[in-house]
Amino acid sequence: MAATTRAPTTPAPSTAAQQLARGQARRPDPPPIQRVRRRRRPSGEPPPLPRHLNASGKWWLALSGVVLVSVLVVVATRSVAFVDLVDTRVLQGIAGIRSPGLTQVAEVAGVLGTSRAIHVLWLLNIAVLAVFRRWRHLLIWVVVGILVVNVAATAAATLQRPRPYEVEVLGPWLGYSMPSLPMTVLATFLVSSLYSLVPAGRRRNTAKWLVGALLLVTAASRLYLAQDHPTDVVAGIVLGVAAPLAAFRMLTPNEVYPVRYRRGSPAHLDVTGARGEAITRALQDQLGVVATAVTPFGLAGSGGSTPLRITVKAEGDEESCIFGKLYAATHLRSDRWFKLGRTLLYGRLEDEKPYHSVRRLVQYEDYVLRLLSDSGLPVPHPLGIVEITPEREYLLVTEFMQGAREIGEADIDEAVIDQGLAVVRRMWEIGMAHRDIKPANLLVRDGTLFLIDSAFAEIRPSPWRQAVDLANMMLVLALRTDAPTVYARARLQFSDEEIAEAFAATRGLTMPSQLRRMLRAQGKDLHAAFLDLLPYRLPPVRIQRWTWRRVGLSLVTLVALLVTVGVVINLLGSPL
Structure with missing residues (x-):
């Protein structure tokens, strides 16, 4: 239709977007943490959690x-x-x-x-x-x-x-x-x-x-x-x-x-016993913070790491909290299988290159978090990386958002909506995409919205990936309000063309699983509601992409499965 050839009109940025762009969206500093002298582990000394054979x-x-x-x-x-x-x-x-x-x-x-x-x-x-x-x-x-x-x-x-x-x-x-x-x-x-x-x-x-x-x-x-x-x-x-x-x-x-045998995600590691002691010792040696308790936190919204609430000593006799994400080799392998599965099923939705080590995975997330923080985005303050077992287990430490609630449980007004949309606009300006915008990754505290979990963030993403971020943000914000309100606030920061492209690029596959579950639980078809509000619609963006790499991986996977089945059948039928 003719609307596809019209020149895009960029609305004037909102106050929230202007503050983010100028780095003026200030938030309270994290609680003070008591620091002690750090200790470098001498050569030859085993790591906090060594691998050993009794x-x-x-x-x-x-x-x-x-x-x-x-x-x-x-x-x-x-x-x-x-x-x-x-x-x-x-x-x-x-x-x-x-x-x-x-x-x-x-x-x-x-x-x-x-x-x-x-x-x-x-x-x-x-x-x-x-x-x-x-x-x-x-x-x-x-x-x-x-x-x-x-x-x-x-x-x-x-x-x-x-x-x-x-x-x-x-x-x-x-x-x-x-x-x-x-x-x-x-x-x-x-x-x-x-x-x-x-x-x-x-x-x-x-x-x-x-x-x-x-x-x-x-x-x-x-x-x-x-x-x-x-x-x-x-x-x-x-x-x-x-x-x-x-x-x-x-x-x-x-x-x-x-x-x-109790229920739970295999991604959530046990942090009691030897591992808990190793985390406490490593935090003191490598970051100079004295931890008094290490407990799992927010497991329901995490499937790719073990999130932890770490109680540490603060000024005087007081205590404070910091947040930690524990990554291990099991998470690295899960990430590889996850990306291989997505490549086989859908082609390349975005960058599906696996990490080659746990260290690289944690380093990348820490770098992205610091990049977002330096750009004025409302993210937790990064505090550093702690090595638990070389090349196998690392802890990413950040500020703990004390008193914050998931956006799906918080009261949302127009100011919070503007902040959420301004976050997407600012990420577009600095060439970033979060890739995992869902209720568990958006926290609200005292009327301020915070963006967490940058593990899947991408630098210089495709326009399609950035458009998906906008649609997912609008869907999350509409869970606690309604589509007309969010759409009206979005038009203050995004053009009709940008919003239409976002919903043309977004459907069930590109929504995080938590967002899909919450949409089904509410019985609302917010995606259709936003489409009805658009002055026009763009054709859906094609997701399935066949490449020679995808065909080769599919054939190799099929052959490997057949060989494995043959070996197992042969072993079962072999006499002893």
């Missing part, structure tokens, strides 16, 4: 190394006569106490070492981990299982040790005996279940004794039935325990990936 894990790894070296020695020298002699004498001694009753008991006691029992254990663990969406534990469970089975099978095929001779074998057996493949796989699966399903602490310690008892009973059964040599059983248990124990302790430490 003494038991080191012993198991050492024993597995001994087993592997012994296998190499035997293969190289072909001298197993002494080991065979000792094993045979032990089995002959056990065979001397056989009786029909004990044989029946041994057959029942060895049921966990059967192929069917191990397959059931495998499927149950996969089902439980998938139901509780513990994907990292599930991945390690599967990878360790496949790795140990193949290593044990390769070692057995290399050694080619026959089953015990000069002793009657009472139970079923298959293949070579060194190491005992059933004992290796059973130990691997039981230890993997222990570290992926049982919460750390007293319950896990009790479960360790149970796992040890099950392995002991199964081993005793197989020795009584002469299905394996004693050294076969020992080697199998050592390999089966060492591999999953080291993998889970190093890749899923309790401090970072706790096993828990």
Whole structure:
């Protein structure tokens, strides 16, 4: 229509926009915080929350190394006569106490070492981990299982040790005996279940004794039935325990990936115990603030980090609060999968390049926050970055907005509406886009609006991305007021062309999930209400974009899924 060719008219900026542009929209300074002398960690000293392998894990790894070296020695020298002699004498001694009753008991006691029992254990663990969406534990469970089975099978095929001779074998057996493949796989699966399903602490310690008892009973059964040599059983248990124990302790430490069954987002890390102490110590060493309490805060509105309210010492005997966002490697991986999924489903909505390290992620958000603050935008004062574990965990520290409420719960008047619209106008002027404007990221305190959470902000975004910010801001402001009021105030700072483009670029996909939920809960179609107020409409901006990169990623993902399914099916059907 003819309106698309008309020259844009820019309305005169409002008072709120003029104040933001001149940096005159002042807000109270954050409460004073008592500072102490900072301490630089000397070279070689472990970080506040180090990654470690306990003494038991080191012993198991050492024993597995001994087993592997012994296998190499035997293969190289072909001298197993002494080991065979000792094993045979032990089995002959056990065979001397056989009786029909004990044989029946041994057959029942060895049921966990059967192929069917191990397959059931495998499927149950996969089902439980998938139901509780513990994907990292599930991945390690599967990878360790496949790795140990193949290593044990390769070692057995290399050694080619026959089953015990000069002793009657009472139970079923298959293949070579060194190491005992059933004992290796059973130990691997039981230890993997222990570290992926049982919460750390007293319950896990009790479960360790149970796992040890099950392995002991199964081993005793197989020795009584002469299905394996004693050294076969020992080697199998050592390999089966060492591999999953080291993998889970190093890749899923309790401090970072706790096993828990209460509801909650996997992005929200536990900040009690060792991690809480590490945060307190790191804050004092690196920022010079003395923290007295670290508690989660505002978890409902956060899905990509762990937001924290940190109580610190202020002047005299008083206390104050600062805000912290805890980022870990799990958030980095979630960000990568999230961006990969968006690329596969929608093409490139905006910059979907993943971060390569947790450090880069935190550095970028801190930089953007300082850029917004220096531009006069009403954002929390940045206070610095705290390193918890190098390259794995960092804490972004800012001012805590004491007494502020989410905009979805606060009273909104025309002054607050003008401030919200002025924030978008100012971001356009400095070449920024927030990309996540939703009620949880807009706070109101004493009639002043604050913009928080700049994690997704983009520098020099596309015009489409900036237009989406305007529409989302208008929708959020209309949740507590109405569309006509917000539209009337918007025309004081934006032209009809700019508003029409904003709603042409915005629909369900580009709205944050919290905003969509609140719109559905109110039963209002605010998007349609704004469209009805426009003097004209622009055609919707196309979102779906097919590129060679998207096609290639889709094909690679499909092939990877097919290969994974094939490996799992092959493993489930392989005999032990």
